[in-house]
Amino acid sequence: MGFLRAALVVMAKDLRAELRTKEAVNGALAFAVVILLLFSFAFDPEADTTKALSGGLLWIVFAFAGTLVLNRSFARELPNDCLDALIAAPISGAALFLGKALANYVLVLAVEAISLPVFGIFYNVHWTNQLPELLLVLGLGTWALTIIGTIFSALTVNIRLREIMLPMLTYPILVPALMAAMRLTMDLVAGNAIGPETLPWLKMLIGFDVAYTAVSLFLVETVLVG
Amino acid sequence: MNAVAVEGVWKFYGDFPALRDIRLAAGQGACLALIGRNGAGKTTLLRTIAGFSRPGRGKILIQGGSPRETETRRRIGFIGHGISVYDELSAMENLTLYARLYHLPDPRARALEWLARTGLERVRDGLVREFSRGMRQRLAVARAFLHEPSVLLLDEPFTALDDRAIAVLQTLLRQALAEGKTIVMSTHQLREALELSSHVALLERGKVVFDGPCTPEMAADPGLVYARYGEA
Numbered sequence: 001m002g003f004l005r006a007a008l009v010v011m012a013k014d015l016r017a018e019l020r021t022k023e024a025v026n027g028a029l030a031f032a033v034v035i036l037l038l039f040s041f042a043f044d045p046e047a048d049t050t051k052a053l054s055g056g057l058l059w060i061v062f063a064f065a066g067t068l069v070l071n072r073s074f075a076r077e078l079p080n081d082c083l084d085a086l087i088a089a090p091i092s093g094a095a096l097f098l099g100k101a102l103a104n105y106v107l108v109l110a111v112e113a114i115s116l117p118v119f120g121i122f123y124n125v126h127w128t129n130q131l132p133e134l135l136l137v138l139g140l141g142t143w144a145l146t147i148i149g150t151i152f153s154a155l156t157v158n159i160r161l162r163e164i165m166l167p168m169l170t171y172p173i174l175v176p177a178l179m180a181a182m183r184l185t186m187d188l189v190a191g192n193a194i195g196p197e198t199l200p201w202l203k204m205l206i207g208f209d210v211a212y213t214a215v216s217l218f219l220v221e222t223v224l225v226g
Numbered sequence: 227m228n229a230v231a232v233e234g235v236w237k238f239y240g241d242f243p244a245l246r247d248i249r250l251a252a253g254q255g256a257c258l259a260l261i262g263r264n265g266a267g268k269t270t271l272l273r274t275i276a277g278f279s280r281p282g283r284g285k286i287l288i289q290g291g292s293p294r295e296t297e298t299r300r301r302i303g304f305i306g307h308g309i310s311v312y313d314e315l316s317a318m319e320n321l322t323l324y325a326r327l328y329h330l331p332d333p334r335a336r337a338l339e340w341l342a343r344t345g346l347e348r349v350r351d352g353l354v355r356e357f358s359r360g361m362r363q364r365l366a367v368a369r370a371f372l373h374e375p376s377v378l379l380l381d382e383p384f385t386a387l388d389d390r391a392i393a394v395l396q397t398l399l400r401q402a403l404a405e406g407k408t409i410v411m412s413t414h415q416l417r418e419a420l421e422l423s424s425h426v427a428l429l430e431r432g433k434v435v436f437d438g439p440c441t442p443e444m445a446a447d448p449g450l451v452y453a454r455y456g457e458a
Binding site: 006009010013016017020021079080081082084085086087088089090091092221225226 | 304329
């Protein structure tokens, strides 16, 4: 079976299952909105410092909310031992992983798409000033979060405390990607386009995505089967 | 060439050897029953044969290929302790999903065919979470047979099945054997298993202590293998 076709079948299955239950998305969305709301009470939306921090704040919310989606990714396969059937199917571990990562990507982006206007209202930020570039950064940063979260979701699927282990393993590795995404987002929501000063951050984000996607695709068979 | 060949397989959990130098073979059309007490290593052996984990030492060949090869996996059907279908999908969606993963031509038609063969066609659009236990088990059987595997690996297939599911499974297994397919099953339900089996292997503490043909006297008295070859 074609690699991409197998990945798309897995992705469609995960999205369909999530749309039926909405377990992960509802939880992540509620969490994101509540955190944005609570932070808006803590910081003065009119203050310049708040605007300067807003990019970082936004990515902290995305990272925390995203983990709720990613935690469910392989855990969804545990009831009824569905992971066994997927591993037994004649598709590569990499295709299975990519399908799950793509489904997670769509779900995390959906949470972000709803959180972003809420963020704009609560923090009085005109986030649409550099919209195409902001969408690019969101896309790249979210892929970084998704790819690392999905591989560790596979690694921790059989651990009893996986809900705790996943963020503990994911966030330290995500630091370079989150730093780049935060820095770029801060500039973009302030209305500044990506320029010579911020371009290295964008390159780092792209490099992170490419490197970790390749490493994850290479390692996932060992993660799943040993 | 044996359909299933287990050659000197060891499996370790930490330092503990769960499987110790297992050597077994099942020819084309054979039905091998793996019997043994709880913890003897039956499930570990079946999962290793199915390619869910790699052996620490030794080699497993399914029709000459490694169980982790894509082409080999196409030939394996597995029923484990779980039913391996999704509660939040319908019966039809579950079978179509697996038909697509196995790259079968016309996945919907294949799914419908197996829903009919397992008596689930009337509930094809019902969500699995709304199914009774017996219906879920029949769906699991349909999932395992959907791609018409030539080697069936069954981990305690009769455990917790209702009468109808046992009848469906036994019919399918007899049909499979008549078509020359190979079955390896672990079981505690000796009577049901030995009725079908051509060979028996008794495992104790990760080792094969008996491996031979299933005789009529074994089928008539399922406790005989334990009494004659097992530990006291």
